[in-house]
Amino acid sequence: MKAMLFGFVAIAVIAVGAEYTLDQMGWSAAEQGASPSNVRLGD
Amino acid sequence: MRDIRHFILGCIMAALAVVVLGSWLSPTTANAQEAGSVAAEPEIDRSATGGATTLEDIMRRQQGLAVDNTFRSENVGNPDTAAGLTDQLGTLGGASDPDLWRGMRFNAADLTTQARGPASDVLIQDRGMWWLLFREGPLLTYGGYLLLGTLAFLALFFLVRGRVKIDGEKTGRRIERFKNFERFGHWLLAGSFILLGVTGLVSLMGRKFLIPTFGHESYAWLATVSKWVHNNVSWAFMLGLIMIFVMWVVHNLPDRTDIKWLAKGGGLFGGGHPPAKKFNAGQKMIFWSVIVLGGSISISGLSLLFPFELPMFAKTFAILNTTGLPEMLGFGVLPEAMTPHAEMQYAQLWHAMMSFVLMAIILAHIYIGSVGMEGAYDAMGTGMVEEQWAKEHHSLWVEEVKQRENKAPGGATPAE
Numbered sequence: 001m002k003a004m005l006f007g008f009v010a011i012a013v014i015a016v017g018a019e020y021t022l023d024q025m026g027w028s029a030a031e032q033g034a035s036p037s038n039v040r041l042g043d
Numbered sequence: 044m045r046d047i048r049h050f051i052l053g054c055i056m057a058a059l060a061v062v063v064l065g066s067w068l069s070p071t072t073a074n075a076q077e078a079g080s081v082a083a084e085p086e087i088d089r090s091a092t093g094g095a096t097t098l099e100d101i102m103r104r105q106q107g108l109a110v111d112n113t114f115r116s117e118n119v120g121n122p123d124t125a126a127g128l129t130d131q132l133g134t135l136g137g138a139s140d141p142d143l144w145r146g147m148r149f150n151a152a153d154l155t156t157q158a159r160g161p162a163s164d165v166l167i168q169d170r171g172m173w174w175l176l177f178r179e180g181p182l183l184t185y186g187g188y189l190l191l192g193t194l195a196f197l198a199l200f201f202l203v204r205g206r207v208k209i210d211g212e213k214t215g216r217r218i219e220r221f222k223n224f225e226r227f228g229h230w231l232l233a234g235s236f237i238l239l240g241v242t243g244l245v246s247l248m249g250r251k252f253l254i255p256t257f258g259h260e261s262y263a264w265l266a267t268v269s270k271w272v273h274n275n276v277s278w279a280f281m282l283g284l285i286m287i288f289v290m291w292v293v294h295n296l297p298d299r300t301d302i303k304w305l306a307k308g309g310g311l312f313g314g315g316h317p318p319a320k321k322f323n324a325g326q327k328m329i330f331w332s333v334i335v336l337g338g339s340i341s342i343s344g345l346s347l348l349f350p351f352e353l354p355m356f357a358k359t360f361a362i363l364n365t366t367g368l369p370e371m372l373g374f375g376v377l378p379e380a381m382t383p384h385a386e387m388q389y390a391q392l393w394h395a396m397m398s399f400v401l402m403a404i405i406l407a408h409i410y411i412g413s414v415g416m417e418g419a420y421d422a423m424g425t426g427m428v429e430e431q432w433a434k435e436h437h438s439l440w441v442e443e444v445k446q447r448e449n450k451a452p453g454g455a456t457p458a459e
Contacts, residue, residue, distance in 0.1 A: 001424060001425070002223070003223045003224075003226035003227045003229075003230060003426070004226065004230040004234075004423075004424075006227050006230075007226075007227050007228075007229070007230030007231040007233070007234055007283075008230065008234045010227070010231055010279065011231060011234050011235050011238070011276055011279040014275075014276075014278050014279040014282065015272070015275035015276045015278070015279060016275070018274075018275045018277075018278045019271070019274075019275045027349070032161075032350070
């Protein structure tokens with residue numbers, strides 16, 4: 001039963017870790033759909 | 044010999060994949076319309092409208108019949124006939140305003156945009172409607188029936204066959220079947236798969252079933268949670284998949300005992316227990332289904348996780364077209380040039396189709412590993428199984444274990 005519980009805990013840890021890591025790496029949907037070059041000011 | 048066996052296995056897997064894909068992608072009306080198939084369409088005289096849409100076109104579309112849109116999609120202006128820049132309307136570049144709108148409608152207009160996101164210059168994606176109809180139609184219907192049918196079959200099977208009991212007298216002795224690490228990998232994969240299956244169904248069935256039942260407010264919350272879980276738990280699934288492949292592939296290579304096992308139907312309906320090694324033929328089929336389908340789901344899932352970054356269908360279709368297989372099966376030539384959105388739509392459909400098939404297989408796996416067979420759950424629960432159970436279901440494996448125990452000095456259990 002321990003192995004099962006460890007497996008389930010690992011799922012939670014990996015999921016939270018993935019969210020945090022991808023966000024840190026700039027892979028959030030918001031960042032992927034945006035670019036500083038989009039806005040042209042002063043033209 | 045082993046190579047031949049691998050090749051045969053590969054052929055069977057490929058054939059299964061084609062059959063499953065074929066049954067799902069049988070051309071529908073919407074499909075035919077999208078592909079521009081106009082074989083059944085009579086010639087329509089459009090002289091009265093000057094070549095524009097006629098009442099007959101509109102009526103055919105409303106009836107869901109095939110409509111040849113080429114008279115519109117190809118009528119997007121001709122830069123070669125453009126008037127000089129200084130002439131009247133010269134700045135339009137050979138395309139009138141209606142030509143330009145049609146160009147936008149059929150993704151033929153030469154657009155530039157300040158938005159730098161992927162595929163941001165596709166203003167209208169024609170194929171989107173076909174995808175939506177297919178997703179809410181055949182995909183949901185057949186997928187749903189497949190799962191319900193599997194559950195009904197398993198319930199019927201339980202009523203007819205009952206629980207597979209341990210035939211002989213229990214010995215009280217236990218043999219280690221799976222180590223902690225193996226069971227950890229199994230539950231990592233199993234737990235994540237169940238989460239992904241449930242949240243995937245929530246995402247797919249929201250508009251059709253959940254919103255009408257629970258309302259927009261409740262579903263909005265559920266959809267947000269489901270999306271987060273589905274996106275992030277996917278990594279645990281992929282890790283689990285790699286783990287079980289590495290740990291168990293050696294034990295899952297097909298051999299001669301599988302033929303005998305299959306010939307006896309696994310002993311499910313009497314006739315004694317056919318001999319089996321660590322995994323019997325039924326378990327091997329489950330293993331390879333998980334690896335092949337799970338692998339395919341993972342790859343298409345990665346394509347969906349990183350939108351527009353990992354397109355794979357145009358290339359796959361091009362390779363398939365060179366084999367001539369799609370035409371032979373009546374699908375015609377598969378599209379080799381598609382918008383980035385179409386790539387994502389194909390990835391989503393494939394992802395869902397493979398998932399439905401794997402879910403059905405796993406339902407059967409869960410059944411036989413729990414209520415369906417006495418003593419089976421212990422293998423993954425504690426890792427220790429009743430010796431009599433092991434002798435009945437994995438006789439050759441028990442012999443191997445015993446031999447190794449006898450060889451080891453002092454009768455100690457050696458490491459596997």
